[in-house]
Amino acid sequence: MLTKKQLELLKFIDKRIQRDGVPPSFDEMKEALDLRSKSGIHRLITALEERGFIRRLAHRARALEIVKLPDAMDKTPGFTPRVIEGDRSMPPRHAMPVEAQAIELPVMGRIAAGVPIEAISEVSHNVAVPGSMLSGSGHHYALEVKGDSMIDAGINDGDVVVIRETSTADNGDIVVALVEGHEATLKRFRRKGSAIALEAANPAYETRVFRDDQVKVQGRLVGLIRTY
Numbered sequence: 001m002l003t004k005k006q007l008e009l010l011k012f013i014d015k016r017i018q019r020d021g022v023p024p025s026f027d028e029m030k031e032a033l034d035l036r037s038k039s040g041i042h043r044l045i046t047a048l049e050e051r052g053f054i055r056r057l058a059h060r061a062r063a064l065e066i067v068k069l070p071d072a073m074d075k076t077p078g079f080t081p082r083v084i085e086g087d088r089s090m091p092p093r094h095a096m097p098v099e100a101q102a103i104e105l106p107v108m109g110r111i112a113a114g115v116p117i118e119a120i121s122e123v124s125h126n127v128a129v130p131g132s133m134l135s136g137s138g139h140h141y142a143l144e145v146k147g148d149s150m151i152d153a154g155i156n157d158g159d160v161v162v163i164r165e166t167s168t169a170d171n172g173d174i175v176v177a178l179v180e181g182h183e184a185t186l187k188r189f190r191r192k193g194s195a196i197a198l199e200a201a202n203p204a205y206e207t208r209v210f211r212d213d214q215v216k217v218q219g220r221l222v223g224l225i226r227t228y
Contacts, residue, residue, distance in 0.1 A: 002051070002070065005182050008033055009044045010053055014066050023064040040180065047183070050147075103131050105162065107142045129162055129223060139165040140222070143176070143186075150174070150186060153201035155224060161186065162223035167216065174221040180214050189217065 002010065012032050016024040024032070029041045045064070048054045053070075057063035104126040127142050134140050145159045153174060155161065169175045169189040177198055178184045187198035187208075196215045199207045 002048075002053075003182055005033060005040075006044055006047055007070070009041070010048055010066075010069070013054065013064060014069065017066060043179075043183065103134065104128050105140055105142045107144060107160065127160055127225065129225060134162070134164070134222065141165065141219070142225075145186065149200040149202045149205040150188075151202050153188070155186070155201070156226070158226075160225040161221055162225070163219035164222045165219045167218070169217045169220055175217050176219040176221075178216040178218050179210065181216075184218065186221070 009029060009032075012029065013023050016022070016028075026038045026041050030036075030038050033041070033044075035041060045054065045056070049056060053066070053068055055065045055067050057065055105128075107127050129142070140162060142160050142162050145155055145157060145161055148157050155174075163176055171190050173189045174186065175189045176184055177187055177189065177196075179198075185198065187200060190197040190199060191212070192209075194212050195209050196212050197207050197209045198215070
């Protein structure tokens with residue numbers, strides 16, 4: 001699934017290639033998507049390339065090629081990632097020890113452990129987790145991991161992470177971070193003065209640094225479920 005901005009950019013590139021035979025420039029993409037800088041376009045292009053929708057061609061001007069389009073691209077609604085307030089009450093705890101309880105959490109979609117993708121869309125299914133995995137008070141939800149940028153932290157592609165909803169984090173926490181209001185990723189959080197660094201746990205990925213007003217914490221990792 002693509003974010004609203006990713007889908008909008010893919011449609012724009014496809015339309016311009018169909019019309020002109022060449023992709024639009026980065027300045028044209030920035031203007032079409034009403035973004036403030038070309039760095040946002042670079043992130044969207046990287047995300048589309050990671051998902052196999054476009055390919056960058058070496059040694060050619062405007063070197064972008066459409067590889068595939070979503071099956072229902074014209075019908076896919078966009079959305080803004082957000083934490084959904086849950087109304088599911090926790091089951092009673094007197095029946096058995098907390099460690100033995102299985103509590104169902106909603107799986108709210110996918111979270112990128114790589115380049116950012118949408119984090120939270122709608123409930124796809126529920127997953128049962130041990131009660132002992134839920135830390136502190138507040139709402140919890142689950143996300144499926146997409147990508148390999150957190151493998152050195154023991155988080156693999158396809159794992160399900162359990163997230164406690166919160167808007168704050170301490171240095172070193174692994175968080176769901178919303179970047180510039182429309183993309184989210186699972187990374188280790190570091191605050192350095194007025195800047196926030198989102199660190200991967202894979203040397204193949206660079207640490208990305210943003211102003212603190214460009215990043216919003218949507219939750220903190222409290223558990224992981226792996227299916228073999």
